[in-house]
Amino acid sequence: MRTLFAFGGHMSITTFIYKLSGYFSAAFLAGIGVLILAQIVARLLGTQIPSADDFAAWSMAAAVFLALPQTFLSGGHIRVTLLFGSVPDRLRRLMDVFATVVAIATLSWSTWYGAEYAYESYVYHDVSQGIIAVPLWIPQISMVLGLLLMTVALTERLFSVLCGKDIMINPDEDLVGQE
Numbered sequence: 091m092r093t094l095f096a097f098g099g100h101m102s103i104t105t106f107i108y109k110l111s112g113y114f115s116a117a118f119l120a121g122i123g124v125l126i127l128a129q130i131v132a133r134l135l136g137t138q139i140p141s142a143d144d145f146a147a148w149s150m151a152a153a154v155f156l157a158l159p160q161t162f163l164s165g166g167h168i169r170v171t172l173l174f175g176s177v178p179d180r181l182r183r184l185m186d187v188f189a190t191v192v193a194i195a196t197l198s199w200s201t202w203y204g205a206e207y208a209y210e211s212y213v214y215h216d217v218s219q220g221i222i223a224v225p226l227w228i229p230q231i232s233m234v235l236g237l238l239l240m241t242v243a244l245t246e247r248l249f250s251v252l253c254g255k256d257i258m259i260n261p262d263e264d265l266v267g268q269e
Contacts (some may be wrong), residue, residue: 107159108159108243111235112161115156118152119153120157125142125146157236174186184253190247194245197241207216207230212227
């Protein structure tokens with residue numbers, strides 16, 4: 091039976107979901123490239139793709155938010171580690187736990203209100219103002235999903251740090267003074 095969180099050598103269900111989210115993020119980025127190329131060709135032919143700028147913007151937002159958990163766990167987010175390199179390990183761990191708890195609280199709040207915003211868009215039938223009227227809750231879902239997965243990733247990391255095993259890949263790689 092697979093565990094939800096795995097601190098050992100095998101991939102957990104959450105790690106698989108984070109990787110899948112990263113693949114979706116990459117697909118949205120590729121979609122932007124295809125859309126831009128199609129828009130260039132369409133303009134050369136004297137026409138345009140309706141609401142292309144809306145779809146590109148929504149795809150960029152989806153790419154950013156869906157990439158959050160995978161990027162975080164692979165150590166791709168910028169971490170301010172100036173103090174980490176100059177304090178004892180015990181204090182460093184305490185600071186890391188505190189920062190992670192603050193991040194979880196902030197992301198939980200963002201996820202909650204993002205979901206509420208998307209739900210209101212659904213309830214009130216909000217649509218985009220472009221040529222193609224798209225229900226706004228559809229592109230807003232990627233933001234909520236990305237925030238939710240990032241909150242879960244941070245929570246998973248908090249538990250792993252508290253258990254003495256950091257699940258991030260190379261979490262101390264960029265410490266000042268340890269080049």
